Amino acid sequence: xxxxxxxxxKEALTGHKGWTPAWRSPEPKAHYDIIIIxxxxxxxxxxxxxxxxxxxxxxxxLEKGWIGGGNVGxxxxxxxxxxxxxxxxxxxxxxxxxxxxxxxxxxxNAMVSQRGIINLFHSDAQRDAYVRxxxxxxxxxxxxxxxxxxxxxxxxxxxxxxxARFPIKGGLAQRRGGTVRHDxxxxxxxxxxxxxxxxxxxxxxxxxxxxxxxxxxxVETSRGFIGAEKVGCAVAGxxxxxxxxxxxxxxxxxxxxxxxxxxxxxxxxxxxxxxxMGHFYISQSDKGGLxxxxxxxxxxxYAQRGNLPTVEDVCEGGMAIxxxxxxxxxxxxxxxxxxxxxxxxxxxxxxxxxxxxxxxxWCYGGFKATPASGWCFAHLLATGQPHETATAYRxxxxxxxxxxxxxxxxxxxxxx
Numbered sequence: 364x365x366x367x368x369x370x371x372x373k374e375a376l377t378g379h380k381g382w383t384p385a386w387r388s389p390e391p392k393a394h395y396d397i398i399i400i401x402x403x404x405x406x407x408x409x410x411x412x413x414x415x416x417x418x419x420x421x422x423x424x425l426e427k428g429w430i431g432g433g434n435v436g437x438x439x440x441x442x443x444x445x446x447x448x449x450x451x452x453x454x455x456x457x458x459x460x461x462x463x464x465x466x467x468x469x470x471x472n473a474m475v476s477q478r479g480i481i482n483l484f485h486s487d488a489q490r491d492a493y494v495r496x497x498x499x500x501x502x503x504x505x506x507x508x509x510x511x512x513x514x515x516x517x518x519x520x521x522x523x524x525x526x527a528r529f530p531i532k533g534g535l536a537q538r539r540g541g542t543v544r545h546d547x548x549x550x551x552x553x554x555x556x557x558x559x560x561x562x563x564x565x566x567x568x569x570x571x572x573x574x575x576x577x578x579x580x581x582v583e584t585s586r587g588f589i590g591a592e593k594v595g596c597a598v599a600g601x602x603x604x605x606x607x608x609x610x611x612x613x614x615x616x617x618x619x620x621x622x623x624x625x626x627x628x629x630x631x632x633x634x635x636x637x638x639x640m641g642h643f644y645i646s647q648s649d650k651g652g653l654x655x656x657x658x659x660x661x662x663x664x665y666a667q668r669g670n671l672p673t674v675e676d677v678c679e680g681g682m683a684i685x686x687x688x689x690x691x692x693x694x695x696x697x698x699x700x701x702x703x704x705x706x707x708x709x710x711x712x713x714x715x716x717x718x719x720x721x722x723x724x725w726c727y728g729g730f731k732a733t734p735a736s737g738w739c740f741a742h743l744l745a746t747g748q749p750h751e752t753a754t755a756y757r758x759x760x761x762x763x764x765x766x767x768x769x770x771x772x773x774x775x776x777x778x779x
Contacts, residue, residue, distance in 0.1 A: 364381075364383050366472075385553065385554040385557070386553050386554050386557035386563050387562075390564075391423065391562065391564050391567060391584070391589050394581070395423045395591050395592075396419060396592050397413060397419055397423075397592065397595065398422075398423050398424075398589060398591040398593070398594045399422065399423070400425050400596045400598055401599070401601075402425070402426025402428075402563065402565065403426075403597065403598075404434075404549055404729070404737075405597040405599070405722055405725075405732075405736045405737055406424055406595075406598075407424060407553050408736060408740075409595060409741045409744070410422050410423075410552075411555045411556040412742075413561075414560060415555070416738070416741060416745075417741060420560060422560070423562040423563075423591075425564050425568075425584060425589070428565070429566070430563065431549040433700075434600065434700065435545055435546070435548060435733070436545050437698065438545055438730040439644065439646070439656045439730075440543055440646070440654065441540070441542055441730070441731060442462050442540060442543055442731045443459065443635075444456040444458065444537070444539075445480065445496065445497075445507065445535065445540065446496075446499075446500070447495065447770075448767055449503075449755075450708065450755030450767040451767060452500060453751075454739070455728075455731065455735065456504055457734075457738070458733070459539060463477070466551075469555035470551075472547065473547040473551050474543060474547055474649065475541070476541045476649075477538070477540065478542065479536055479538045480537050480540035481510070481536045481637070482534055482639060483515075483522075483531055483533075483534045483639040484532055485532060485639045490509075490532060493534075496535065506537055506539050508536040508538065509533065509534075510535070511532075512532055518633065519632075519633070521632070521687060522636075522684055523684055527683065527684065528683055531684065534636075540635060541634060542635065542654075548730075566585075566586075569582045569583070569584050569608075570585060571608045572716075572719065573590075574610075574716055577715075577716060577717055578716070578717045579591075579717065579718040580718070582594060592718060594718060594719050595721075595722060596719070596720065596722065597722040598723070599699075599700065600700025600701055601665070601700070601702075602615055602702045603616075603617060606714075609714070614705045614761055615704050615710075615723060615724050617663055617664065617665055617700050617701065618660060618662070618664065618700070618701050619664050619666055619669050619699070619701070620700075620727065621656060621696055622697055622698075623653075623654070623655050623674075623696045624653065624696075625653040625694055627650050627651030627652050628647070628653065628691060629651065630647065632645060632646060632647040636685075638680050638681075638684050641676075642657045643681055643683075643684070655681060659727075660673045664700070665700055666698065666700075667697065667700060668697070669696070674696070701726060701727065702726070703724070703774035705761060705774060705775075706760075706767055707726050707727075707769055708724070708755075708756065708766075708767035708768075709722070709724045709725045709728070709732070710722070710724040710757070711736070711749065711756040712749070712757045714758070722740045727772055738750065
C-alpha cells in the first residue's frame with residue numbers, strides 16, 4: 364500500500380477498513396544472505412538500503428524486543444551536520460541530505476522539520492572556535508551562519524541577554540538542522556524494508572554466534588540457529604554484551620543518557636538551541652512540550668533510567684540561558700543506553716572474524732546519523748569496502764593514533 368492524501372480521504376469515506384499492517388511478522392528462515400542484529404534506526408536503515416540500493420534479496424533484521432523500543436524512540440529528535448573534523452563533517456552532511464529526502468524516499472511521514480539549530484557562544488575564544496567550525500562546514504558543502512548578539516536577540520528574544528552568568532554573545536546557526544519524529548523514523552524504515560522483502564523478526568534475541576575457523580556462519584537466537592553469509596551488529600548500548608559472544612572486547616562503554624519533556628506550552632522556541640558553556644540542548648515538539656537533555660549520567664549501566672543529580676544539572680543549564688524554563692513542569696523523562704566510544708565518534712567496520720561486521724559507538728550522535736549510518740553500513744556489507752564518508756570510522760584508529768576527538772564527548776570527556 365502506498366500512502367497519500369488521496370488514500371487518507373478514501374479510507375475516511377469507507378470506514379478505514381482498507382488499512383493493512385505496516386510490516387509483516389514472518390517466521391525466521393533457516394538461512395539468509397545477510398542478518399542485521401538490532402531493529403533500531405540504524406539496523407532498519409541498513410536493511411532498507413541493502414534492499415533498495417544494493418538489491419539484496421535475502422535480508423533479515425533480528426530484534427530482541429519490538430521495533431522502536433530502544434534508542435531510536437528514546438532521544439531528543441535533533442538532526443544536524445554542524446561538525447568540524449574531516450572524519451565527521453562529510454558523513455553527517457550526507458546524513459542531513461538523506462534526511463531531506465527521506466519521507467519521499469520511503470513514503471512515510473517522519474515529520475522532518477528543518478527549523479534550524481543555533482549553538483550559543485559566550486566568549487571571544489568560543490566565537491573564534493565557531494568561526495572555524497562554520498568554515499569547515501561550508502568547505503564540506505553544509506550551511507553555516509554566524510550570528511552576533513543583536514541578530515540572535517531578534518531570533519531568540521526569550522534568551523537571557525541582560526544578566527546571564529555566561530553572557531550570550533551570539534551563535535552559530537545551521538538553518539537546515541532541526542528535528543524529526545523519532546518513532547516515525549523506525550516505522551518508516553521498517554515499512555520500507557519490509558515492502559522490499561526484508562524479514563523483520565521481533566522478539567528474537569541473539570544469544571551467540573556460530574564461528575568456525577575464523578568465519579561466522581550465523582547466529583544463535585532465542586528462536587533457534589539462523590544461518591547467514593554475513594552478520595552485521597547494530598545494537599547501540601548493548602554492543603559490548605552482544606559482541607562479547609564473539610569473543611570481542613570493544614573500546615566502548617555503556618552509559619545512560621536522560622531526556623525530558625515539559626508540559627505543553629504555546630510556541631516559544633522556533634528551532635533547536637544549545638548552551639555553549641554547558642551540555643544543554645532544547646527544542647519544542649509539535650505538541651508544545653519542551654524537549655531537552657544534557658550529559659550522560661557518568662556511570663556504566665544498561666538501565667533505561669537515570670538519577671536526579673543529572674536532572675538537576677540539565678535543568679541548571681536551561682536556567683542559565685532561559686530562566687523562564689523554571690516555570691515549566693516536567694511531564695516525563697526517560698533514558699537511552701548510549702554506547703560511548705573512547706573518542707566520541709562511531710565505528711563502522713569489519714571485525715577480525717570473516718563475515719562479522721560492526722556498527723556502534725554513536726555516543727550522543729546516533730539519531731541524527733541514522734540515514735547515513737544505514738547507508739554506509741549497507742555499503743560495507745554489500746561491497747566489503749567502506750563508504751567514502753566513513754573511511755575514518757575503523758576499529759584500529761585508536762591503535763594507529765587517528766582518534767576523531769570532535770570535542771571531548773566520549774565516555775570520559777575529562778580525559779580529552
